[in-house]
Amino acid sequence: MITIIELYAQWIREGKLKVNSDWNKDLGAKFTVQDPCNIGRKSGSNKIVDDLRFVIKTVVGEENFIDTVPNRDNNYCCGGGGGALQAGFPDQRRAYGKTKFNQIMATGATYVIAPCHNCHGQIEDIGHHYGADYHVVHLWTIIALAMDMLAETERTYLGPDLAEVGL
Amino acid sequence: MAEAIKIDNLDPEFKDEVLDKVPDANFDFCLTCGTCTGGCPASEQLDMDPRKLIRMLNLGMDEEVKKSDWKWVCSMCARCVLACPMKINIPALIFNLRASVPREKRPKGILGSCDQHIRTGSAMGAAKEDFEFTVLDVAEEIRDEQPEFSGLEVTVDRVGANMVLNQNSREPVTEPEEMGPLWKILHKVGADWTYPSVMWAGENYCMFLADLEGWKYIIEEFVHHIDNNLKSPYVVNTE
Numbered sequence: 338m339i340t341i342i343e344l345y346a347q348w349i350r351e352g353k354l355k356v357n358s359d360w361n362k363d364l365g366a367k368f369t370v371q372d373p374c375n376i377g378r379k380s381g382s383n384k385i386v387d388d389l390r391f392v393i394k395t396v397v398g399e400e401n402f403i404d405t406v407p408n409r410d411n412n413y414c415c416g417g418g419g420g421a422l423q424a425g426f427p428d429q430r431r432a433y434g435k436t437k438f439n440q441i442m443a444t445g446a447t448y449v450i451a452p453c454h455n456c457h458g459q460i461e462d463i464g465h466h467y468g469a470d471y472h473v474v475h476l477w478t479i480i481a482l483a484m485d486m487l488a489e490t491e492r493t494y495l496g497p498d499l500a501e502v503g504l
Numbered sequence: 505m506a507e508a509i510k511i512d513n514l515d516p517e518f519k520d521e522v523l524d525k526v527p528d529a530n531f532d533f534c535l536t537c538g539t540c541t542g543g544c545p546a547s548e549q550l551d552m553d554p555r556k557l558i559r560m561l562n563l564g565m566d567e568e569v570k571k572s573d574w575k576w577v578c579s580m581c582a583r584c585v586l587a588c589p590m591k592i593n594i595p596a597l598i599f600n601l602r603a604s605v606p607r608e609k610r611p612k613g614i615l616g617s618c619d620q621h622i623r624t625g626s627a628m629g630a631a632k633e634d635f636e637f638t639v640l641d642v643a644e645e646i647r648d649e650q651p652e653f654s655g656l657e658v659t660v661d662r663v664g665a666n667m668v669l670n671q672n673s674r675e676p677v678t679e680p681e682e683m684g685p686l687w688k689i690l691h692k693v694g695a696d697w698t699y700p701s702v703m704w705a706g707e708n709y710c711m712f713l714a715d716l717e718g719w720k721y722i723i724e725e726f727v728h729h730i731d732n733n734l735k736s737p738y739v740v741n742t743e
Contacts, residue, residue, distance in 0.1 A: 341669075341742045345689070353693040373743070374581040413545055414581030419598075420712025423613025424576040429549040433577065436545035453743045454672040454707070481685035484692065488650055490681045 340376055342452060345480065346388035349395055356483045358398035366499060368397045368479070369405055369446035371437070371460060372412040373453035383409045392476065393450060396483040403444040413437050415451075417459025434463035442469060447496060452476045472496045514564030518604070522561075526596040533590035534558045540584035540594060550574045554584045554594050561597065575601040576611055602714035610713055617709035618718050626673035626705035635704055636660045638676040639683065646684055656691050662698035667738040668730050669697055670706035686742065697740070702729035706743055 348354035370393055372378075376385040386409045394402050405412065416433035424430070437460065441449055449464075451457040451473050461473045474494045481487040482495075485503045492500055519531055540554040547553035552574035560569045580595040588594075602610065617627035624631045630638075643658035659665070675683050690697055703726035710718030730736055 338739045338741060341686070341740055344695075344740065348693045354689065355692075374579070374583075378586055379582050410586060411583070414579045414583065416545060416579060418581055419579035420611070420614040420617075420709060421577070421579050423617060423709070424611045424712075425613055426573065426577050429546075429577040432549055433545045433579070454674050458674075475682060475685070477685040477689060478682075480689055484689075486650075486652065486688050486692075487685060488646075488681075491684050493679065493682070 340385055342376065342385055342389050342392065342476070345392045345476070349392060354480075356396055356480060358394075358396055358401070358483065360483050360485070360502060361398050361401055364498065364502070365401055366397070366448060367401055367403055367444075367446040368393060368448045368450055369403050369441060369444040370450045371405075371415055371441075371453070371456045372409055373451075373456050374412070374414050374418055375453070377412055378410040386410070386412075389452065389476075392480070396480055403446050405440045405444055413440060415456045415459045416463070417455040418453075422455060422458055430459070431463055431466050434459055435467065438463045438467050438469065441471060447471055447498070448479075449473045450476050450479065470496075509563060509565065511563060514566075516562060516564030516566065518566040518569060519561050519564070522597055522600045525600060526593055528591075529593040529596050530590055531558055531562055531592060531597070534562065534592055535590060537589065539587045539589065540592075543583050543587050544578075546574070546578045549577045552577075554578075557597070558592065558594065570601065570604055599714050603716070607713075607715060614709050614713045617707075618713045618715055621703075621705065621707070621709060621722055622718050625701075625703050626677075627707045627709045628673040628677040628705075630673055630677050630705075632660075632701040632704065635673075635676050635699070636701060638680050639699060642680045642683060643687065646687070653688055653691060656687060658687055659698045660704075661701045661734060663734055665698035665734065665736050666696040667698075667740045668700050668734055668736045669740045669742055670726075671699060671704060672707055672743055673705040698734065698736070700726065700729050700734060702726060702733075706741060 372386045413436050415437045416430050421430045449460055449471055451460055457473055538555045541547045544554050552572050575598050578598050580598050582595050584594045620629040621627045639658055647654050647656050703722050
């Protein structure tokens, strides 16, 4: 069992995945990341979440990545995990997510990369609920954008600043 | 004013019950320092927090502990365990609290997703035929409309592939185009991969439901299919 994130990192290091951050040099779109508890803290090491940062910095540029505080194995859960999205306690789930929301807002990033579907759903929901205008994106979307191969139909989650990039 | 707790009337049975299942849970080691609670985003929800839960458990307030819905608000993220100087396994307590509720009385949303997964292979209830149809259809669209990827290969149950990928069922069911970027990356690096038809979905709501049997069934079916039918050496988790 291996995660796709570790493979992305491995393929970049081996030169198989040819990707860089040139596309974002002038744009300067700012990204932060949500560390899913299951691949961070609960995996027993920071290996996967360190790979995650390596991949993100490679594709968006180190200067355009703003980490949350705290992060990696000490990161806060978004509040969408453990079945919370379907547990029937939406008020409590959103109150829980306020910690994550504040953490994201403090980064000032326009984009939150969420490599877990539960995190993706929850971070979008708390963004709408608390009135933020950040965008939540899958990691593969940004890799494909950086590789200039993101089709028009694959841009649902991009904001207006990136919607046309490379088309 | 808060009512005094009458310890003489209490008997911590539930604690022993959980300790039987999770011997390293260490509830008695709690120093009541509150580090768990200070770093827990679920603290104070439903008038509960991790330290309070452990105190109530250790005092034998079994009825109140079991009655609280906080077990469904806690996400078992394990930040409390990381911070705890005594390494008390609070998420294991939460899991067992969830399991102490009769299965049919657990939250409908989680229960429904677990049941769908057992029945169809994915929490969103998409059967393997639907999954296969969707991915092959989306792949064909990409081949037709994006000349650079006219050679894109997406397969289900291809025997002997180096890697078997799981996929969160929300993608094929609610946003199938989102799988495209992943496939294109795999294509660019020349990855030798396939999807499994059996238990193809990456999520597992039976784990959240604290349905050990359902959880185990999903994993065993998946592993059996990979080992015996597909004979692939690697499983890749896509989230």
